[in-house]
Amino acid sequence: MSKVADERSNAAGSLAGERRAGISGSRFAASMAYFERAAKVIPGGIYGSKSPGFLVPGHFPYYLSRAQGSRIYDVDGNEFIDYLCGYGSQIVGYGNPAVDGPALEQARKGDLLNQPHPAMVELAERLVGLVDGMDWAVFVKNGTDATTLATSIARADTGKQIIVAAEGAYHGAANWCSTNVFPVFTQAEQRDVRFFPYNDVQALEALFAEHRGRIACIILTPYHHPTYKPQQMPTPEFIAAVERLCRAEGAYFIVDDIRANFRLDMHGSHRFFGAHPDLVTMGKALANGYPISVLLGRDSLRKTASSFFITGTYWMSAVPMIAALATLDEMERLGGAARLAALGGMLKEGLESLGREAGFCARVSGPLAIPYLTFDEDTDLYLNQRFCAAMADRGVFLHPHHNWFISLAHTEEDIARTLDAAREAFRELRQQARGADSSGG
Amino acid sequence: MKTNFSQLTLEEKSVLARLKASLALRLAEEACACDTGLQRACPPRGVSMKISIRGAGPVLGLRVPQGSRRSGPRPGRRPSLLLFFPSAEAAVRVFSGVKGTAIPLPLGAGALAALAFFRKTSSRATELLRAPDTSKETRARLLLAATLYGLEAIAGESYLVRRMQIVPDGVVGVRAGEIAYRVAKKGRIIHVQKDAPSAVAPAAAPDSSTPNALLSFADYQKAIDVLSGKRQAVVALGSGEVRIEGLLPLVQGLFAVLDRLSWYLGVEI
Ligand SMILES: Cc1ncc(COP(=O)(O)O)c(C=O)c1O
Numbered sequence: 001m002s003k004v005a006d007e008r009s010n011a012a013g014s015l016a017g018e019r020r021a022g023i024s025g026s027r028f029a030a031s032m033a034y035f036e037r038a039a040k041v042i043p044g045g046i047y048g049s050k051s052p053g054f055l056v057p058g059h060f061p062y063y064l065s066r067a068q069g070s071r072i073y074d075v076d077g078n079e080f081i082d083y084l085c086g087y088g089s090q091i092v093g094y095g096n097p098a099v100d101g102p103a104l105e106q107a108r109k110g111d112l113l114n115q116p117h118p119a120m121v122e123l124a125e126r127l128v129g130l131v132d133g134m135d136w137a138v139f140v141k142n143g144t145d146a147t148t149l150a151t152s153i154a155r156a157d158t159g160k161q162i163i164v165a166a167e168g169a170y171h172g173a174a175n176w177c178s179t180n181v182f183p184v185f186t187q188a189e190q191r192d193v194r195f196f197p198y199n200d201v202q203a204l205e206a207l208f209a210e211h212r213g214r215i216a217c218i219i220l221t222p223y224h225h226p227t228y229k230p231q232q233m234p235t236p237e238f239i240a241a242v243e244r245l246c247r248a249e250g251a252y253f254i255v256d257d258i259r260a261n262f263r264l265d266m267h268g269s270h271r272f273f274g275a276h277p278d279l280v281t282m283g284k285a286l287a288n289g290y291p292i293s294v295l296l297g298r299d300s301l302r303k304t305a306s307s308f309f310i311t312g313t314y315w316m317s318a319v320p321m322i323a324a325l326a327t328l329d330e331m332e333r334l335g336g337a338a339r340l341a342a343l344g345g346m347l348k349e350g351l352e353s354l355g356r357e358a359g360f361c362a363r364v365s366g367p368l369a370i371p372y373l374t375f376d377e378d379t380d381l382y383l384n385q386r387f388c389a390a391m392a393d394r395g396v397f398l399h400p401h402h403n404w405f406i407s408l409a410h411t412e413e414d415i416a417r418t419l420d421a422a423r424e425a426f427r428e429l430r431q432q433a434r435g436a437d438s439s440g441g
Numbered sequence: 442m443k444t445n446f447s448q449l450t451l452e453e454k455s456v457l458a459r460l461k462a463s464l465a466l467r468l469a470e471e472a473c474a475c476d477t478g479l480q481r482a483c484p485p486r487g488v489s490m491k492i493s494i495r496g497a498g499p500v501l502g503l504r505v506p507q508g509s510r511r512s513g514p515r516p517g518r519r520p521s522l523l524l525f526f527p528s529a530e531a532a533v534r535v536f537s538g539v540k541g542t543a544i545p546l547p548l549g550a551g552a553l554a555a556l557a558f559f560r561k562t563s564s565r566a567t568e569l570l571r572a573p574d575t576s577k578e579t580r581a582r583l584l585l586a587a588t589l590y591g592l593e594a595i596a597g598e599s600y601l602v603r604r605m606q607i608v609p610d611g612v613v614g615v616r617a618g619e620i621a622y623r624v625a626k627k628g629r630i631i632h633v634q635k636d637a638p639s640a641v642a643p644a645a646a647p648d649s650s651t652p653n654a655l656l657s658f659a660d661y662q663k664a665i666d667v668l669s670g671k672r673q674a675v676v677a678l679g680s681g682e683v684r685i686e687g688l689l690p691l692v693q694g695l696f697a698v699l700d701r702l703s704w705y706l707g708v709e710i
Contacts, residue, residue, distance in 0.1 A: 023681045032680060039676040052679035054689070062679065181603040190603075228690055380611075380654065380687040382647045401689060432645035 023058050030075040031062040048173070049087070049402070056400060059389035067094035069409040072397060080397040081414050085405040088259050088370075091285035092330040093409025099288045099330055103323040110318065117318035123325055127282075127296060130328070131268040134280055134296035138305060140315050143258035144172030146281035146293040147219065149310065151176070153297070154217035154252040154279065157304040162211050164218040164251075166198040168226030171219055171256050198224040198232055201241040208245045217252040217279075218242060222260050222269030223367065225403050228381060230374045231366030239275045246278075252301070258283040258293065262328075263369040263405070266336050272367075288327040292320035334408040337369065343415055344368030344406045350419040358426035362387075372403040383429060390425035391418075445709045446533060452599060455497035457705050458529035460594040461536035462492045466503045467590040468583060469562035472569055473505045475579040479562055483507050484554045490522040491548075494532045503559060522552040524559075537710045577661035581617050584668035589615065589622055589633045591702045592695060596631035601701060605629045608694025611653030614641035617664035623652060626691060631698070643686060654687035670703075 023032045035052065039045035046052060052062050061074030070093060072082040085091070092099060106117075124137040140146050151163050163176070171177040175189040194211065196203040198220075208215060220242065224232040246253045255270045255277040262285050264272040270280065278301060283293030291314070297305055348364040348371055355362025360383070361376035375383040381400060388400035396418050398404055449457065473479045487507040493500045502520065523546040526532035534541030545556050569575045570583050596605065608626060614636070615622040621641035625632045644651045658664035663682040666672035674696070677683040685692045 023679070035679045036676060039673055039679075044675045045673075045679060051675065053675065053685060053693075057679055057684070058681045179607060181607060183600055183603070186603045228688070378647050380647060380651070381689070382644070382651070382687050385686055435645055 026058065027078060028058070028061055028074070028076055034063045034075060054401060056385050056389040056392070059392040060397070069093045069095070070407060070411070070414050078395070080392070080395050081410075081418055082397045083404040083406070083418075084397055084399050084402070085407050086284075086289050087402075088263075088284040088405045089289040090405070090407050090409070091262060092288050092327055092334060093407055094289075096288060096330060096409065098333075099290075099323050099326045102326050103290060103319050106319050106322045112314060112317045116316040117321060119318055119321040119325060120316060123321045126325060126328060127294060130266060131280060131282075131296055132271045133276060133298060134268075135299040136297050136302050136305065138295045138297075138310055139321070140293050140295065140310075141291050141312055142172070143256075143281065143283035143293050144174050144177075145312065145315075146258065146283060146295045147171040147177065147254075147256055148174045149295050149308070150254045150256075150279045150281055150297075151217055151219060153295075153301055153304050153308060154254065156308070157301055158216045158250060158252070160214050160216040160251070161192045162215045163193045164204075164207060164215055165193055165195055166220055166224060167195045168229065169198070169219075169221055169224065169256075170227065171221075198226075199235055199238045201238055204238075204241060204245065208249055212249065215249050215251040217254050218246060219254040219256055221256050221258075222264070222273055222275070225259060225366060225370070225372075228401050230363065231370070231372050231403055233366070234273055234275075236274070239273060243276060252278040254279040254281065256281050259403075260367070260370060261285055262331055262337070263340055264337055264367050266328075266331065272337075286327065287320045287324035288330075290320035290323035291317075292324055331408065336408075339408060340369035340406050341367070343410050343412070344371055346412065346415045347371060347406065347418065350415065351422055354419060354422050354426050358430045360426060360429070362426070366403055369406045370403050371406070373398070386429055386432070387425055390428050391421055394421035394424060396421045443707060443709055444704070446530070449708065451496075451529075453705075454529040454533070455494070456595055456598045457708060458494045458497045458526070458532035458536075459501070460591060460702075460705055462494060462497075462501055462526075462532055463590055463594040464587055465536050465563050465566075466492065466501055467586050468566035469503060469559060470505060471583050471586045472562050472566035475582060476565060476569065479565055480507075482558065482561060484551055484558060486551065488551075488555045488558050489520045490524065490552075490555045490559060491520045492524045492526070492532075494526040495528055497526075497529050497532065505558070505562070519549060520555075521547065521549040522555045523548055524556070533710060539710055577665060578618060578620070581658075581661040581664040581668070582620055584665060585615070585617060585620055585622070588668055588699070588702070589624055591706070592624070592698050593631045593633045595702055595705060596626075596698055597629045598701075601698060602629065604694065604697050608697075609653075609688060609691050611688055611691045613654045613656055613692055613695060614652035615656045616641045617658040618661050620664075624695065626695065631695075647687075652687065654685065654689065654691045656692055657684050657686075658682070659684075 035045050044051060046062060061078060063075045064072050065075050066073050070081055072080050127137050128134055140149065155161060175185045176193055194207055196207050223234055242253060255275060257269045258281050260269045261282040268280055270277050278298050280296045286292055286294060345368045348368060351364055351373055352362060362373055363376055364371045364373050366372050384400040388398045391398045483505055485507060488505040491500045491502050525544040525546055527542055531541040535543050566583060569579055610627045613624045615624055616638060619638050621636045621638040623634045623636045643655055659682045663677060667674050667677045667683055
């Protein structure tokens with residue numbers, strides 16, 4: 001029996017006699033069976049952003065078993081062209097041998113050792129040489145570790161408390177920045193995080209004026225990628241205002257590049273937008289999915305960073321560092337940001353024109369390599385959900401609520417197949433709408 | 442962790458009192474709408490009464506028109522009775538079936554009949570929820586009313602302030618079979634209104650009259666299972682027994698209020 005078939009029967013077998021109406025009888029039967037089991041032993045079954053409710057139940061798999069290149073395969077054996085890329089972490093393709101080869105070789109030799117592997121030095125040197133304006137690097141595991149460390153260092157260095165952030169921005173799952181807004185956190189860790197509407201220079205000026213002398217830092221993603229909303233690029237005036245206000249306040253400017261890193265520019269997304277941050281956080285694509293994130297900083301903060309006790313059991317594992325070095329090489333070899341933008345451009349142009357042909361105002365926002373489609377006529381995202389469901393039915397994994405990612409494993413043929421599916425999906429949406437019109441609904 | 446009434450803050454005590462009173466009233470109205478026996482027992486001119494709890498916000502009203510399956514607070518005759526509770530604790534005790542002080546103040550003719558009818562409908566609502574032979578539709582109606590009006594009753598409390606701030610404003614259509622509601626969230630306020638099922642259906646071409654989000658149960662039984670806690674909401678969602686469409690953060694925000702509601706309902710008296 002194949003591995004997939006094995007998984008299917010494992011999942012389904014353990015649910016004998018417990019099948020329910022709906023998805024359990026569909027092409028996601030094994031996914032659903034695992035989910036039912038999970039819900040008994042894991043809070044929420046699948047928690048956080050991977051929760052089924054964040055997708056469109058009935059149209060998307062809940063459990064994946066393998067992936068290769070630009071394709072993912074679920075536990076029912078369904079195949080998808082993937083545009084979520086492990087939430088951005090896959091940049092040179094799933095299972096890329098140029099990365100997995102050296103990483104697996106190191107795994108055999110030893111991953112988590114008592115002391116760091118020399119790859120840590122090489123990676124720090126490489127990143128410091130590569131990322132604009134950065135003089136040192138600290139490696140951590142998750143993006144949240146990096147953003148939390150960045151804001152903590154800014155606070156310790158300035159002796160000031162307030163962190164400024166944009167409304168709707170995501171900087172991780174720690175209490176200071178998460179949407180777990182229980183009073184016990186809002187009255188403590190979240191109390192000193194102040195928000196303003198992205199790109200709104202006036203509101204930002206007002207916030208800096210209101211808290212003069214108390215602001216430690218501003219943390220911003222290089223461009224705005226809120227969930228459930230179109231993405232927004234920064235205006236040049238906005239970046240200039242951020243830097244001017246930080247200088248006047250003596251506050252640090254942190255660019256949280258965890259989601260976008262290397263997809264816009266190998267030298268960091270801040271170069272793409274002409275920004276000059278003091279601290280930069282990166283993660284996700286850094287090692288093509290191997291667990292590692294990094295905080296990079298300027299010399300001015302080196303002393304404070306050195307005075308911090310920074311550690312985590314797994315933070316110096318060798319394999320992700322080897323993988324990161326190989327990923328950087330492979331990104332360059334495969335054409336890097338320019339190639340991603342070319343593929344993303346094809347997708348954007350194709351989707352927007354197919355949408356127009358079908359009578360929709362479908363708009364792809366954000367950078368070409370990190371696109372997200374919304375419908376101007378439906379800010380509640382009903383159409384997004386239907387469109388992405390129709391695409392998933394046709395074997396293309398596009399998230400209805402979260403931005404998408406192009407990887408260097410995507411090909412022109414993938415994009416062409418995606419657009420063929422989109423033509424049918426838009427048509428299906430149009431037919432539904434016509435049906436509703438003619439029935440008076 | 443279970444919380445005892447004595448451990449609550451003053452605000453929580455009054456929110457709980459208001460919640461319990463509101464649920465008693467709305468369930469009484471719902472029971473009248475479902476139960477022909479109650480409709481027959483209703484005084485000839487219908488029933489209109491108010492509840493006031495010292496320190497727990499504006500008065501709450503019950504209106505049951507005679508001879509109609511429809512119910513709910515509507516303009517009509519003047520209330521004949523004010524049921525006054527001298528403290529939040531008194532109201533919580535009485536509405537939890539424990540001995541407590543309630544002072545009936547007649548406001549017009551039929552006060553005693555109104556009180557007797559309210560008692561009867563309240564106990565009938567509890568009975569309908571418990572009885573195994575209650576129809577699925579009736580059980581779903583009662584559970585949905587308790588849940589949604591429960592959200593309405595607690596939404597403004599300070600525990601939920603920040604949560605309500607990050608949830609977008611908008612209207613959620615809630616649907617189970619022929620039962621349909623519109624739940625409007627604006628700032629700190631949640632307002633619940635019954636609606637026609639056709640107005641709360643998935644629209645192929647969403648327009649300005651479409652609620653910002655839809656929460657629909659596949660059938661009455663699925664609604665009962667989820668609302669009574671027999672089936673975890675996340676699993677029901679994952680399996681398609683419950684569907685959410687449209688502006689997800691609006692519905693997710695209401696789920697957080699729902700968690701707080703179950704905390705209140707778990708308070709030991
Ligand atoms: C911009 C940004 N910052 C921080 C994080 C948190 O990263 P992690 O999930 O690895 O903790 C994310 C994750 O999505 C992100 O997109």
